[in-house]
Amino acid sequence: MDTFAVFSDADAAALYDLLNPWDPERWPSDGFYEELVMAAGAVLDVGCGTGSMLHRAREGGHAGRLIGLDPDCAALARARRRTDIEWVEGHAAEARWTAEFDLVTLVSHAFQCLVTDHELRASLAAIHAALREDGHLAFETRHPQMRAWEKWSPSNASDVIDASGRALRVWHEIESAVGDVVTFTTTTAGPDGAVLRVDRTSLRFLGVAALDAFLAEAGFEVEARYGDWNRGPVTTTSGEIITIARRA
Structure with missing residues (x-):
């Protein structure tokens, strides 16, 4: 992380x-x-x-x-x-x-x-x-048959306002898909794209x-x-x- x-x-x-x-x-x-x-x-x-x-x-x-x-x-x-x-x-x-x-x-x-x-x-x-x-x-x-990870991309970012009033943009991006394990990052950024945080996660399908x-x-x-x-x-x-x- x-x-x-x-x-x-x-x-x-x-x-x-x-x-x-x-x-x-x-x-x-x-x-x-x-x-x-x-x-x-x-x-x-x-x-x-x-x-x-x-x-x-x-x-x-x-x-x-x-x-x-x-x-x-x-x-x-x-x-x-x-x-x-x-x-x-x-x-x-x-x-x-x-x-x-x-x-x-x-x-x-x-x-x-x-x-x-x-x-x-x-x-x-x-x-x-x-x-x-x-x-x-x-x-x-x-279900792995639907390959949900293929939709995890910056083009599907979510825009939110957090409890402190900050405007944030959050998106997922795939790093790898090896066998039944998919590894991706979740980026939290400001509305101008300035990165605030990057978290890395692996999931098994x-x-x-x-x-x-x-x-x-x-x-x-x-x-x-x-x-x-x-x-x-x-x-x-x-x-x-x-x-x-x-x-x-």
Whole structure:
């Protein structure tokens, strides 16, 4: 990550919330997860970021245990504005909970941040251990058949005004696509194009067969699989692979 003093990690976390507001009424994906979370007694959100999903659940009346896990301390600082939720800094592979949760989620394509086979296997093993018998794991990944990364370019930049009144332009640019791993940069700049910050990210795009092999190896059974947020099947035009897996 290349971070410039003019645009801090805290600024980047606040900008994420501005660009990605959690709104179950507006976004079917958020509504999908809200329904699952509200029906579960104890929930672990892996890759919780700024905690918007769990904030909303608590505001909506969830009375059970809610925990957010993320390695990004700046994002967690925003999440911790709400103190009636547990916030843990760390990676899924390092988690040591045992049979404590009814539901584990990885939302907003967080599953794709598990890039290597080792990281993916270790994370799924830790999640499996953290779930109670018949507990569920819910996540989504972008379907590789749609090659979503080909649309990530400066020509698709987003223009926003942040909380301090700064005009900003944000865009993605692909560095490489090797096998099923895509590496790209996210640039935050002023309206004149002056670069304030550049972040580098790698994501893994797994197809259905590869996903299911990793899940089965970790002791999960796929209970439901959707290709869109209206719970339609995965087809040759699906942009998402949405999975609900049960701890076997």
